[in-house]
Amino acid sequence: xxxxxxxxxxxxxxxxxxxxxxxxxxxxxxxxxxxxxxxxxxxxxxxxxxxxxxxxxxxxxxxxxxxxxxxxxxxxxxxxxxxxxxxxxxxxxxxxxxxxxxxxxxxxxxxxxxxxxxxxxxxxxxxxxxxxxxxxxxxxxxxxxxxxxxxxxxxxxxxxxxxxxxxxxxxxxxxxxxxxxxxxxxxxxxxxxxxxxxxxxxxxx
Amino acid sequence: xxxxxxxxxxxxxxxxxxxxxxxxxxxxxxxxxxxxxxxxxxxxxxxxxxxxxxxxxxxxxxxxxxxxxxxxxxxxxxxxxxxxxxxxxxxxxxxxxxxxxxxxxxxxxxxxxxxxxxxxxxxxxxxxxxxxxxxxxxxxxxxxxxxxxxxxxxxxxxxxxxxxxxxxxxxxxxxxxxxxxxxxxxxxxxxxxxxxxxxxxxxxxxxxxxxxxxxxxxxxxxxxxxxxxxxxxxxxxxx
Amino acid sequence: xxxxxxxxxxxxxxxxxxxxxxxxxxxxxxxxxxxxxxxxxxxxxxxxxxxxxxxxxxxxxxxxxxxxxxxxxxxxxxxxxxxxxxxxxxxxxxxxxxxxxxxxxxxxxxxxxxxxxxxxxxxxxxxxxxxxxxxxxxxxxxxxxxxxxxxxxxxxxxxxxxxxxxxxxxxxxxxxxxxxxxxxxxxxxxxxxxxxxxxxxxxxxxxxxxxxxxxxxxxx
Numbered sequence: 001x002x003x004x005x006x007x008x009x010x011x012x013x014x015x016x017x018x019x020x021x022x023x024x025x026x027x028x029x030x031x032x033x034x035x036x037x038x039x040x041x042x043x044x045x046x047x048x049x050x051x052x053x054x055x056x057x058x059x060x061x062x063x064x065x066x067x068x069x070x071x072x073x074x075x076x077x078x079x080x081x082x083x084x085x086x087x088x089x090x091x092x093x094x095x096x097x098x099x100x101x102x103x104x105x106x107x108x109x110x111x112x113x114x115x116x117x118x119x120x121x122x123x124x125x126x127x128x129x130x131x132x133x134x135x136x137x138x139x140x141x142x143x144x145x146x147x148x149x150x151x152x153x154x155x156x157x158x159x160x161x162x163x164x165x166x167x168x169x170x171x172x173x174x175x176x177x178x179x180x181x182x183x184x185x186x187x188x189x190x191x192x193x194x195x196x197x198x199x200x201x202x203x204x205x
Numbered sequence: 206x207x208x209x210x211x212x213x214x215x216x217x218x219x220x221x222x223x224x225x226x227x228x229x230x231x232x233x234x235x236x237x238x239x240x241x242x243x244x245x246x247x248x249x250x251x252x253x254x255x256x257x258x259x260x261x262x263x264x265x266x267x268x269x270x271x272x273x274x275x276x277x278x279x280x281x282x283x284x285x286x287x288x289x290x291x292x293x294x295x296x297x298x299x300x301x302x303x304x305x306x307x308x309x310x311x312x313x314x315x316x317x318x319x320x321x322x323x324x325x326x327x328x329x330x331x332x333x334x335x336x337x338x339x340x341x342x343x344x345x346x347x348x349x350x351x352x353x354x355x356x357x358x359x360x361x362x363x364x365x366x367x368x369x370x371x372x373x374x375x376x377x378x379x380x381x382x383x384x385x386x387x388x389x390x391x392x393x394x395x396x397x398x399x400x401x402x403x404x405x406x407x408x409x410x411x412x413x414x415x416x417x418x419x420x421x422x423x424x425x426x427x428x429x430x431x432x433x434x435x436x437x438x439x440x441x442x443x444x
Numbered sequence: 445x446x447x448x449x450x451x452x453x454x455x456x457x458x459x460x461x462x463x464x465x466x467x468x469x470x471x472x473x474x475x476x477x478x479x480x481x482x483x484x485x486x487x488x489x490x491x492x493x494x495x496x497x498x499x500x501x502x503x504x505x506x507x508x509x510x511x512x513x514x515x516x517x518x519x520x521x522x523x524x525x526x527x528x529x530x531x532x533x534x535x536x537x538x539x540x541x542x543x544x545x546x547x548x549x550x551x552x553x554x555x556x557x558x559x560x561x562x563x564x565x566x567x568x569x570x571x572x573x574x575x576x577x578x579x580x581x582x583x584x585x586x587x588x589x590x591x592x593x594x595x596x597x598x599x600x601x602x603x604x605x606x607x608x609x610x611x612x613x614x615x616x617x618x619x620x621x622x623x624x625x626x627x628x629x630x631x632x633x634x635x636x637x638x639x640x641x642x643x644x645x646x647x648x649x650x651x652x653x654x655x656x657x658x659x660x661x662x663x664x
Contacts, residue, residue: 017352019439050663053528057663076663077532085528089521095460096453107449109529147525283656335611342608349598358660359594363608366590366653370612373642377615380638381622 002082003068004154006030007186012051012062014044021047027202031068031154034177034187036195039204045190046088048204049157052188054079065155084153086161090144094133098124098143101132102150111150118149122172138164145173148180156180158189212289212429219422226419233412240405248402254318257311259405263413265308268336271301271417275343276368279361289425291357292432294364295347296424300417302340309333332378339367446530447539454543457516464509468548469555472505476559487564494563495573495624500617501559502552502577503584507609509548510588511595511602513540514658518596527662537593537654541585541647549581565624572627575636580620583643586650587612593657615642 007029014022021044029035037045050056052063054076065073065082073079093101102115119125122142127135135143141164148156156177162170174197177187181199189195241259248255275297282290312330313323324330346363350356458464479497480490517523526536556577560570591609598604619642622635 080528091521091525104453108446338611355597362656374614377618381618
């Protein structure tokens with residue numbers, strides 16, 4: 001996956017179900033930055049993340065990834081291949097064990113992180129052979145986050161990453177977000193409570 | 206309002222045509238039915254039963270033509286994202302299904318005196334039944350998909366896949382069984398139907414085509430108006 | 445590599461408890477058992493229709509599991525993850541179709557001699573039946589995947605799927621049964637060639653329609 005130097009959003013309108021949510025969103029995020037997006041329910045936080053991820057149809061060239069050292073990814077298909085996505089749904093396969101779940105993403109994404117290490121980092125190491133159906137909701141969210149560590153993408157898009165996570169889990173997520181950005185990654189997260197580690201925030205209304 | 210510019214223009218432009226089309230279809234259908242019932246002589250082998258042909262054959266043509274029309278509108282909708290194209294395709298489907306059903310019913314009524322039974326698994330009847338099911342699937346797809354954008358794009362893909370498949374389905378059914386009489390109007394060497402049958406038939410085809418076009422335009426107009434009402438209601442609610 | 449990972453995961457999921465492989469096989473076995481009960485025990489009757497019936501049952505059994513093809517991944521969020529990955533949606537579609545065939549088409553092919561035996565299909569029809577199921581099931585997976593991708597956002601998508609896919613599968617049923625008939629009557633009729641060509645075209649072309657369907661349902 002290409003290293004992303006900058007995420008540029010300019011004059012982006014957001015429409016959902018025929019209704020205009022936002023007329024003109026503009027911002028940019030550089031490598032190493034953590035942006036939190038805040039605002040009341042229904043203003044389009046999730047839609048904005050989906051738009052960045054290439055999962056929502058938007059006008060051409062409103063969202064551009066500047067790649068390192070040169071080149072851009074603007075087309076939705078190119079953007080999709082370059083984001084680490086954590087949505088509302090955790091994308092965990094109940095029938096597969098925790099290890100199988102991550103192993104699949106590791107192979108599918110030609111990832112670089114270690115599966116064992118990622119599980120251990122989120123306190124799931126001792127459960128790795130357990131089918132994921134036995135996990136609690138909070139544990140599934142942790143597993144979903146651990147997936148980001150094996151996927152090896154530079155831009156993480158997180159939708160409510162802290163929901164249903166306990167305080168040690170939150171601390172763990174904060175640490176990994178900072179670590180990721182320390183290595184030159186970037187994070188855009190839709191949140192209700194401040195992440196505590198953001199370098200910038202965007203208020204939608 | 207920009208999105209409605211074209212549909213609005215369609216509303217204005219189509220309005221004067223509707224009564225004319227209904228008028229033309231009434232005249233042609235009236236003359237055609239008169240010719241078919243009172244002027245055309247009984248056919249040598251089929252007797253009076255041949256008169257069913259005048260309602261059956263045009264219905265079958267319209268039934269097939271409407272599917273082609275639907276597929277063309279669907280390509281147009283996917284390529285140009287034209288707001289009118291989705292509606293045009295969607296509104297053609299129930300009419301196409303109606304004419305296909307009419308062709309099936311008149312065909313089976315014609316079959317009773319000809320074959321001694323209302324239904325035989327012959328190639329053309331079977332193809333038409335499958336065409337009818339393709340319409341039913343398309344209409345059902347529109348009805349069960351709530352999100353209108355998704356429904357429109359999905360239905361367009363479905364119509365195109367169906368249109369690509371239709372000749373193969375036709376070929377496979379023909380291959381499977383051919384009991385029906387062969388092509389009798391358009392075939393090399395000119396038509397074998399006598400002129401006395403042919404003219405009323407063409408008049409009926411013209412009448413059916415005008416009727417289909419009139420109904421189609423009315424349906425599209427209704428759909429546009431409904432869409433405008435819905436958008437005004439949601440604007441009013443937002444205030 | 446990514447394709448293989450996805451195919452491997454899908455086959456594994458299908459083979460686990462409650463997966464589609466067992467479901468398809470059980471459905472196939474149940475319906476093949478019911479047919480003789482429905483049409484009566486007269487000996488000559490059964491073996492005359494056996495080929496066509498088994499063909500049709502295999503098609504229906506493969507179709508049954510299709511609504512799961514993308515729906516399960518769509519509902520639990522996996523489809524978003526697969527889409528935000530290295531594969532184009534077209535390659536994703538091809539992988540899913542191949543996986544579906546491996547997880548249902550192939551097991552159905554393996555079990556159909558048993559069905560042929562149970563339905564008293566004459567020996568000369570057996571090879572033809574295998575040929576017909578082998579050529580037909582890829583087309584069912586491919587055409588069915590189109591339906592599965594389109595009905596993702598539909599309420600009661602599982603019910604609408606057979607309605608839109610079955611008419612499209614007419615050639616598969618006709619040529620598939622034709623292969624068996626030609627073997628039993630000892631006359632060459634070209635059905636195998638037609639079915640092979642149809643299957644090949646379906647497998648090559650349907651990924652584009654599937655990708656278009658996925659794109660619509662992911663991004664609307």
